[in-house]
Amino acid sequence: MHPSSLIALLVAAFVLAFIFGGVAHRLRLSPLVGYLVAGVVIGPFTPGFVADASLAPQLAEIGVILLMFGVGLHFSMRDLLAVKSVAVPGALVQMAAVTGLGWLLARSFGWSTSAGIVFGLALSVASTVVVLRGLEERRLLDSGRGRIAVGWLVVEDLAMVLTLVLLPALGGGGHSGDLASALLLTVAKVGGFVVFMWLVGRRVIPWILQRVAQTGSRELFTLCVLSIALGVAFGSAELFGVSLALGAFFAGLILNESEFSAQAANETLPLRDAFAVLFFVSVGMLFNPAILLHEPLRVFETALVVIVGNGLVAWATARVIVRDGAVAMLLGASLCQIGEFSFILAGLGVALGMLPKEAGDLILAAAIVSIIVNPLLFLAHDRTQARRARSVPRTVEVMSPPLPDGSMPHVILIGYGRVGGELGPLLVERGVPLVVIDDDAPRVRNARAIGLPAVRGQAANPAVLAEARPADAQMALVAIPNAFEAAEIVKRLREANPAISIIARAHSDAGVRYLLDRGADGAVMAERELAHSLAEMVCALPAFRGGRTLPKASV
Known part of the structure; x- marks a missing residue:
């Protein structure tokens, strides 16, 4: 009896990710680089074993769902509303500016205006997995800077949900009335989902978790948590048209109000880590290394827009809005890469005939390069912040109450x-x-x-x-x-x-x-x-x- 394609994929992905991740760690690189290399090795563009490319993205999507669910468990609605004045205008300005840069680059390639806009949008949205992994490694998710970054990601997700809904109408040459109807329908669906989760979900989900916890069964509790994360994500996508990741985030956000939120986060942590690895392996499987030989200049220019464009625009926008160098530096370092939404948008654009096939390859190549470079930028951010903290003048607030009187140390x-x-x-x-x-x-x-x-x-x-x-x-x-x-x-x-x-x-x-x-x-x-x-x-x-x-x- 031969192993199924699913088993073969899991074995090859985890074993090679472990091997190459360990090698990357020994070379003082991020293990993410090793995971990407593992995907290239088992992908269809390299000799030897070829994994089922149709299964990997689906498994990776589970990782994104569980990761966003975990973020929601550590986030609160109050935190989300507290950063809206920064995250909403900041994310929209960043996406608009980088879309413009992508459009200019696409026009220099001789592509159409519509292709340039779609290409630019795909280069403007950061990978949720990469950003959250970087924030978690630095224990910044619960910091003020981390909340701004997560809020920024949520706004980008909402914008991409709207884009994915409107793109078929644009690709089909729809009239302005059709576009307006699609826009209103999307806003209504997203709004309906938020209202439903706020009025119904915040009562039902904690109640269910409490009843299951009272059984004393760890297995049932774990199954309940996974059912909530995956069920809400899938239901939100099917019924309201929002992304799976966004639905999972709101599920975690609602569950955050439960006294069992910490336990729920711990129970899902191993699965989140395992499926996050599959995400990076699946990205590597899609990458054709031949493009680095055939179109090296275009790959470099595209990666430059992603890394330098996103990083500089995010940094400059944050500096203008919040006037805080630490926040600006974190956003500049974390948002200068692209990921899962970029692949989805590129695939849809190619399918609709709005993007040439080469655009999809360039987006994927730029994603690989930017994900590899991102840990190095995070490291530079850490070292720069440490130096800046001691050298940049900063206003010190007068303390109240006053210091101890000095009678004892x-x-x-x-x-x-x-x-x-x-x-x-x-x-x-x-x-x-x-x-x-x-x-x-x-x-x-x-x-x-x-x-x-x-x-x-x-x-x-x-x-x-x-x-x-x-x-x-x-x-x-x-x-x-x-x-x-x-x-x-x-x-x-x-x-x-x-x-x-x-x-x-x-x-x-x-x-x-x-x-x-x-x-x-x-x-x-x-x-x-x-x-x-x-x-x-x-x-x-x-x-x-x-x-x-x-x-x-x-x-």
């Missing part, structure tokens, strides 16, 4: 997010004089609301750090997730007070070593500390604790 807590927000109140309860530093205004307000003196700004900036009087501090707790920025802060703390004790936060053994090598006295990895805490709980049982007493439980 204080502790500096840098970062008041999920970890710092839990740690701060605990130290306050124990009477530890504490000063908070964070560059996010809502977090600073939260710290001040419980009576903590708080400085708003980037702690790697000497002017900001000086406000917390590091020379008088006994200890500094660096609770931010970015290792590059944390290392710069450690360096600044050491310069201000060589005797200060510094404990930093890490997410891996490599992160622990990186921070220790750069001057931290200790680096705490959450998983290891959790293991120690659980071990302490076991040893506190009467059978094992001997003469020790059970520590007081936290509420």
